[in-house]
Amino acid sequence: MPRKVWLLVAGMIINVTGASFLWPFNTIYLHDHLGKSLSVAGMVLMINSLTGVIGNLLGGVLFDKWGGYKSILVGIVITLVSILGLVFFHGWPLYVVWLALIGFGSGMVFPSMYAMVGTVWPEGGRRAFNAMYVGQNVGIAIGTACGGLVASYRFDYIFLANFILYFVFFLIAFIGFRGMEDKKDPGVQKEVEMKKGWSLTPGFKALLIVCVAYALCWVTYVQWQGAIATHMQELNISLRHYSLLWTINGAMIVCAQPLVSMLIRWMKRSLKQQIMIGIIIFAASFVVLSQAQQFTMFLVAMVTLTIGELFVWPAVPTIANILAPKDKLGFYQGIVNSAATVGKMFGPVVGGAIVDLYNMEVLFIAIMVMLVVALIATSIYDKRVKVEETVEEKIAV
Secondary structure: OOHHHHHHHHHHHHHHHHHOOOHHHHHHHHHHHOOOOHHHHHHHHHHHHHHHHHHHHHHHHHHHHHOHHHHHHHHHHHHHHHHHHHHHOOOOOHHHHHHHHHHHHHHHHHHHHHHHHHHHOHHHOHHHHHHHHHHHHHHHHHHHHHHHHHHHHOOOHHHHHHHHHHHHHHHHHHHHOOOOOOOOOHHHHHHHHHOOOOOOOHHHHHHHHHHHHHHHHHHHHHHHHOHHHHHHHHOOOOHHHHHHHHHHHHHHHHHHHHHHHHHHHHHOOOHHHHHHHHHHHHHHHHHHHHOOOOHHHHHHHHHHHHHHHHHHOOHHHHHHHHHOOHHHHHHHHHHHHHHHHHHHHHHHHHHHHHHHHOOHHHHHHHHHHHHHHHHHHHHHOOOOOOOOOOHHHHHOO
16 A cells, blocks of 8 residues: 555554544443433433534535645644543533534544545555555554553543544644645636536435435444443443453454455445345344343354444445545545434434333334334435446445
8 A cells, every 4th residue: 555545544543542442431431420311421422423423524525625634634633622621621511512522523534534545545446445444443443442441440541541642643644644635636626616516416315325324324333332331331241341342343343354355255246235234234233132141142242243344334435435526525425424423423312212211122123123224225225326336346345
C-alpha cells in the first residue's frame, strides 16, 4: 500500500483505540457510577449519536468542499477539547455535554477518512476501504482490551487514556495528512458549481434503502454495548470478561477477514447476497445470545456475530463508493456513516426502554423483527439501479 494509506490506517488505529477506552463502558458508567436508569443512559447515548449524525453529514460535505486535511483536523480539535473537558468534569450533567460534543467532532472525522483513502489510492479499489476497516477493528481490539483493565483499576482513568491517544492522533493527522487533499479536476469543479443542488437519483435512492438495512443492523449490534452489557453484569460476568469479548471481536476481524474473503470469492456472491448472508448470521447470533447464561455462550454469540459483521460492514461503504458521483464521494460516505450512527443513536434507547418496560426476552424478539426488515430492504435496494461491481468489489476484499 502507498505510504499515505499506511498513515491513514495508522491514524484510524490510534483514533479508534482511544475511542474504545470509552464507548463500551458508557452505559455501565451511567448506570452503575452515576446511578441513572437504562432508559436515561439510552437517551444520553442517543444524544451522542444524534450529534454524530450531524458531524457525519457535515464532515462529508466539508470533505467535498475543503478536502480531507482541513475537515479531519476540525473534527479532531473539537473532539480533543471535549475529551479534555471529560477528564476533569465527568459528573452529571456535564458528562452528557461532553459526549454530545465528542459525537459531533468524531462524527466529522470518519467519513472524511474513508473518502480520503479512496482518493489517495483510487487504483487500490476495495483494498483501500478494507485497510481502513481492518485498522478500525485493530483499534477496537486494543482499546477494549486495555480499557477493561484500566476500568477495573479506576474507572475515570479511561477518560485520561482517551485524551492521550486522541492527542497522538492529532499529531499524526497534523503532520502526516498534510498534502493528502484530493486535487479537484477544474472541469468537474466547474460543472458542479453550475449545478443548483442535486436530485434524488436512482443511485441515491438505492443508497438510502441499503442504509435503512445498515441502520437496523446497527440497532441490533449496539445492544451489546447497552442492554446486553448490563445483562452480563447482572449475571455476575466481570468487566474484564466483557471487554475480552470485544477484544476477540477485533482480533477475529483482523485474522478472519482473508478467510471470509476467500469464502465469498468461492461462493461468487454479489454485494447484495453478501449482506443478506451476513444478516442471517446476525440473526443466528442473537438466537444463541437469547439462551446465554454463562460466559461461554456469550462468547459463542460474539464469535457468530463477528462472522456476520465481516459479511455486512465492509460491503456497505463499497456500495456507496460504487454509487457515488466523483464530486459526492464524501457526501455518500457521510450518508453511510450517518446510517450507522442513527442505528447507534436509537439502539440504546430502544433496547433500554424495552428491557425497562418488559424484559430481555421481548428485546430479542424485537431484534429478530428488525433483522427481517433489514433482510427485505437489502433484497430490494437495487431494483431500479444496476450496481456495477468489479470482482474485487464483489468480494469486498
